[in-house]
Amino acid sequence: MTATCDLxxxxxxxxxxxxxxxxHASSSVAIAGESIVAVGPDAQxxxxxxxxxxxxxxxMPGLVNAHTHVPMALLRxxxxxxxxxxxxxxYMMPVEREFVSPDFVxxxxxxxxxxxxxxxVTCFADMYYFEEAVAEATAAAGxxxxxxxxxxRFPTPDAASYEDSLARARDFIxxxxxxxxIVPAPAPHAPYTCTPDILRSCxxxxxxxxxxxxxxxxxxxxxxxxxxxxxxxxxxxxVKKQGLxxxxxxxxxxxxVDDGEMRALKHANVGVAHNPTSNLKLGAGVAPVARMLxxxxxxxxxxDGAASNNDLDMFEETRLAALLAxxxxxxxxxxxxxxxLAMATRGGAxxxxxxxxxxxxxxxxxxxxxxxxxxxxxxxxxxxRDPNGIYAQIVYASxxxxxxDVMCNGRWLMRDRTLLTLDEAELREAARLEARRVDVFxxxxxxxxxxxxxxxxxxxxxxxxxVQVKARVPSxxxxxxxxxxxAVTVIRSSHYHQYDTYWSFDDAEQGWLRYREDExxxxxxxxxxxxxxxxxxxxxxxxxxxxxxxSRSRYFAPAAHSVRFYREYFRPAAEHxxxxxxxxxxxxxxxxxxxxxxxxxxxxxxxxxFIEVKSRTWSRRDARDKAAVIAELLALFGTSPxxxxxxxYVTLAAGGxxxxx
Ligand SMILES: [Zn+2]
Numbered sequence: 001m002t003a004t005c006d007l008x009x010x011x012x013x014x015x016x017x018x019x020x021x022x023x024h025a026s027s028s029v030a031i032a033g034e035s036i037v038a039v040g041p042d043a044q045x046x047x048x049x050x051x052x053x054x055x056x057x058x059x060m061p062g063l064v065n066a067h068t069h070v071p072m073a074l075l076r077x078x079x080x081x082x083x084x085x086x087x088x089x090x091y092m093m094p095v096e097r098e099f100v101s102p103d104f105v106x107x108x109x110x111x112x113x114x115x116x117x118x119x120x121v122t123c124f125a126d127m128y129y130f131e132e133a134v135a136e137a138t139a140a141a142g143x144x145x146x147x148x149x150x151x152x153r154f155p156t157p158d159a160a161s162y163e164d165s166l167a168r169a170r171d172f173i174x175x176x177x178x179x180x181x182i183v184p185a186p187a188p189h190a191p192y193t194c195t196p197d198i199l200r201s202c203x204x205x206x207x208x209x210x211x212x213x214x215x216x217x218x219x220x221x222x223x224x225x226x227x228x229x230x231x232x233x234x235x236x237x238x239v240k241k242q243g244l245x246x247x248x249x250x251x252x253x254x255x256x257v258d259d260g261e262m263r264a265l266k267h268a269n270v271g272v273a274h275n276p277t278s279n280l281k282l283g284a285g286v287a288p289v290a291r292m293l294x295x296x297x298x299x300x301x302x303x304d305g306a307a308s309n310n311d312l313d314m315f316e317e318t319r320l321a322a323l324l325a326x327x328x329x330x331x332x333x334x335x336x337x338x339x340x341l342a343m344a345t346r347g348g349a350x351x352x353x354x355x356x357x358x359x360x361x362x363x364x365x366x367x368x369x370x371x372x373x374x375x376x377x378x379x380x381x382x383x384x385r386d387p388n389g390i391y392a393q394i395v396y397a398s399x400x401x402x403x404x405d406v407m408c409n410g411r412w413l414m415r416d417r418t419l420l421t422l423d424e425a426e427l428r429e430a431a432r433l434e435a436r437r438v439d440v441f442x443x444x445x446x447x448x449x450x451x452x453x454x455x456x457x458x459x460x461x462x463x464x465x466x467v468q469v470k471a472r473v474p475s476x477x478x479x480x481x482x483x484x485x486x487a488v489t490v491i492r493s494s495h496y497h498q499y500d501t502y503w504s505f506d507d508a509e510q511g512w513l514r515y516r517e518d519e520x521x522x523x524x525x526x527x528x529x530x531x532x533x534x535x536x537x538x539x540x541x542x543x544x545x546x547x548x549x550x551s552r553s554r555y556f557a558p559a560a561h562s563v564r565f566y567r568e569y570f571r572p573a574a575e576h577x578x579x580x581x582x583x584x585x586x587x588x589x590x591x592x593x594x595x596x597x598x599x600x601x602x603x604x605x606x607x608x609x610f611i612e613v614k615s616r617t618w619s620r621r622d623a624r625d626k627a628a629v630i631a632e633l634l635a636l637f638g639t640s641p642x643x644x645x646x647x648x649y650v651t652l653a654a655g656g657x658x659x660x661x
Contacts, residue, residue, distance in 0.1 A: 005032040005046045006410070009371070012054035013390060014040060016361040017061050017345045021338060023390060029059055031367040034180070034410035039361050052405075056375045058394065061361055062122025062368040062408060063314040064348030067214075067252040067273030067302025070126050070134060070145075071100070071108030073115060074434050076306040078442075083568060084220060084282045085561060090569040092307060094445075094455040095438055100157035102133040104434065109137035111431050112312055114422040117143065119313045119400030122368040122408040123359075125250055125273065125302065125352050127187040127214050129158040132172050135182045142413045142421045144368060146250065146352050147176070148187030148214035151202055153195050166201055173209050181409060183211060183354060185250075190216040191239055192223055199242040206247035212271075212353045213247040215239075217254050220284045224256045236261035245270060248353040252302060255279055255287045262288070262295050271298045271351025274343070276320045278304035289343075290325045290334045300348025301340075315400040318344040322395055337395035338388050371405040372398060449510040452570060453536055453557055467626045468614035471639040476609045479598050482636045483585060491586040491593070495521045498582045501563055503572030512537050513570060515563050532559035534566065579603035592629050611637060 007030070014024040016039055028043035029036060038046060072092075079091035105128065116124060123144040126134055131149035138145045149169040151162060159165035169186040176184035186202040188194045194202075206213040218224055218235045231238045236257055239245070245268035252273040254265065265272065274289050292299050301321050303312045318340050325335035349359025358368045372394065374382065379397045383389050406414040413421050445451040473479055483490060497519040502512055517532045536555040559566070567575070583598045597612040613630050617623040634640055 002047045005030040005048050007031040008048035008051045012059040015060035018360045036367050058372040061345040063120045065121045065124035066300030066348035069128050069305035070112035071105040072305035072307045073112035074108035076310045086568045102130045105130040105133040106137045109134045111427050113141040115312045117413045120370040120403035139181050144181045146183045148185040150187045152189050152193050185211045187214040196242045203244050203247040214250045217251040218256045219253040255285045266297045273302040275302045275304040278308040286328050298350035300351035301344045313400045338391040367410040368408050373402050373404050466614050466616045467623045469641045473609050473639045489588040493585045495583050500578045504574045506573045534559045
């Protein structure tokens with residue numbers, strides 16, 4: 001008796017990518033509804049409603065993009081050749097805060113899906129905001145996806161707080177669970193952007209609904225160093241300690257993991273997504289994938305978002321994975337083409353914990369497959385002596401443009417290179433319009449240091465006025481004697497090592513930006529704590545009362561990033577560094593509170609001591625009165641105001657707020 005099916009693909013080279021790498025030369029795949037019912041000789045027993053002749057072509061599983069941020073297709077080429085933190089915190093996140101909405105996400109997803117279908121991808125693992133919009137657009141495009149809702153410890157485009165984003169993730173999972181194409185999941189973004197509580201809550205959520213959990217792990221050396229410093233251990237054992245591995249985890253990157261960590265990942269059945277282009281482009285390094293495969297980990301290949309790649313081409317990614325493994329090990333037998341292609345199909349599906357549905361051509365799996373034309377000029381001739389030759393043809397010579405037909409869940413998404421579920425022309429035009437809006441926003445920001453400061457977060461306008469004076473003093477002893485004496489009352493004192501980096505810009509109107517790092521010292525001169533701040537100050541003095549200056553500080557931000565981050569982000573025209581040993585007192589003299597700094601310049605080195613006296617002020621009259629008291633105080637120290645001390649030395653402290661009446 002002959003069985004019947006809906007569709008029979010015949011005369012194809014069938015790469016099943018199953019456990020034993022079965023290849024059927026000139027054979028068939030039988031499909032009924034959304035599933036594969038038979039492959040190879042078994043399929044030839046079927047009679048079909050429709051038959052497609054695939055002579056000269058390969059039929060293989062659709063590629064699995066194991067890690068991406070699909071809506072970021074809209075941010076492709078937004079900022080390149082920057083270090084990871086500048087790229088992420090300086091460009092991606094500010095633009096996302098401004099533009100990411102359900103409509104943006106829907107458009108970006110459709111653009112990304114169109115590109116992926118064209119290059120033979122049928123399934124991907126996503127992580128983004130408004131994930132329900134990603135899921136809707138993906139399902140409408142007919143693709144399969146693990147859609148993971150991002151949870152972060154700071155506000156995101158779709159949630160004001162972490163509690164909100166967790167509630168959003170729960171709601172999303174509840175509504176999309178059991179969908180034919182979409183597997184919903186929570187995505188705590190990364191250990192360094194989450195709290196232990198977020199990691200735990202996300203793992204509990206994933207366990208509760210029996211869905212996977214998507215996260216970035218050990219992407220950079222810096223991340224691992226910081227984990228060692230703050231938690232006393234590298235990233236993998238730390239997240240394990242937080243209970244993360246109770247869930248079915250898909251971990252992107254895992255670039256900096258040691259053998260013990262790889263074994264821990266294996267033991268917890270954590271799937272790994274290897275993202276070679278993104279890791280190279282952002283200078284993160286190369287993940288030890290050959291070793292991971294040796295240890296039996298489920299490793300897939302991902303493109304990461306289009307903003308860090310800059311395309312979603314899995315053919316390119318698979319080839320790079322194979323070449324890179326050889327290049328870094330000096331061993332051309334590392335990661336052969338066959339294993340690389342297995343990573344891009346079965347391995348990715350396993351890493352995503354969706355291999356019961358997709359990743360191989362086997363009876364019972366969903367019909368997620370592609371037809372690849374091997375008869376292009378760049379791929380002839382072909383040798384059939386070595387059974388692995390076909391894998392080399394696909395991995396080393398085929399291009400994504402050789403994909404002719406794409407089917408997902410039994411539905412054609414592309415036939416003869418024409419997309420069937422998405423309108424390419426419309427997407428191109430809509431994406432161009434969106435890019436113009438982002439360009440306008442960023443251009444506006446780039447012309448102002450203040451706007452750029454606001455864009456990286458935390459900047460507050462903190463206008464404060466103060467009178468201040470600087471002077472050389474003949475000796476530190478005389479100053480210390482006055483402080484110890486009866487004329488002044490000391491409220492508190494501190495001692496620190498101060499590193500100031502001043503940046504100026506081509507446009508002098510932008511003012512000075514100062515990055516200040518204070519290391520507080522105890523009596524023995526040991527560092528007890530440190531802090532860093534950014535201050536943007538105007539160049540102009542408000543007014544001078546003799547040598548006593550009235551100055552105004554403008555904007556103030558905690559410096560959450562390194563000095564190098566800010567240097568690369570702000571791109572100043574000039575930099576100069578001042579390093580000093582500073583003793584600081586808050587004291588009262590004649591009923592007025594003053595800050596007194598006794599400084600010894602270490603860099604640029606200078607003999608002798610300097611003092612700075614300053615007091616906050618609220619009105620011109622108050623400023624004038626305080627200037628007179630300062631002059632008396634200076635006389636006690638045996639000095640007088642000296643306005644010739646260089647500008648770079650002038651430090652304009654930001655205090656409370658106040659307006660000058
Ligand atoms: Zn990523």
